[in-house]
Amino acid sequence: MSAWQLRGACAGVDPDLWFPDSGVSSAAAKRICSGCPVREECQAFAFDSGEHYGVWGGLSEKERQSVRRPRSGPRRHTGGNPPAPCGTVAAYMRHKRNGEPVDYACVAAYKDHYTARNARRAADRAQAKA
Structure with a gap:
């Protein structure tokens, strides 16, 4: 378990709360996440590891799928012609x-x-x- 996970508001809470059965509300888990001091680290972990199940950082599976992870730093060139040099x-x-x-x-x-x-x-x- 990572250090940030030990500082989470979820530490010591029943893990089943973050992995509700289909059709069961995840509102209780999200309520705990809303005041968590490591919410951003938790979301980053879910995005980085490709976590498909459960509530992570206050986001459900569907919410993580519909939200693109915020980019850090400038966009990178992905192919085709090289980007134009500055001064143009x-x-x-x-x-x-x-x-x-x-x-x-x-x-x-x-x-x-x-x-x-x-x-x-x-x-x-x-x-x-x-």
Whole structure:
């Protein structure tokens, strides 16, 4: 048993409470979990170990299946073309899409791109009028 499990509000409680039979409410277990000091560690354990049964960290089997585990750190590239390097418009868009902080080089590239585009459009409009 891990150290965090010994600190849990569930320590010493009948384990059957966390593994109710089908159709039996898990509300009593969730009530105990709601005030537990190691609730996050318990949820992390369930996600990391792929635990399919029982209530862990206040989440039932179905709740764990429907909830995606929160990511820690930035998203990672999963294939295809390599991610655009910082300092480009594509990298600016990637940062925005992934909810990452946008660095100065990407902001500058984004602004430069759209400033140049707007200047080209203005020149095209002026030339069309002439």
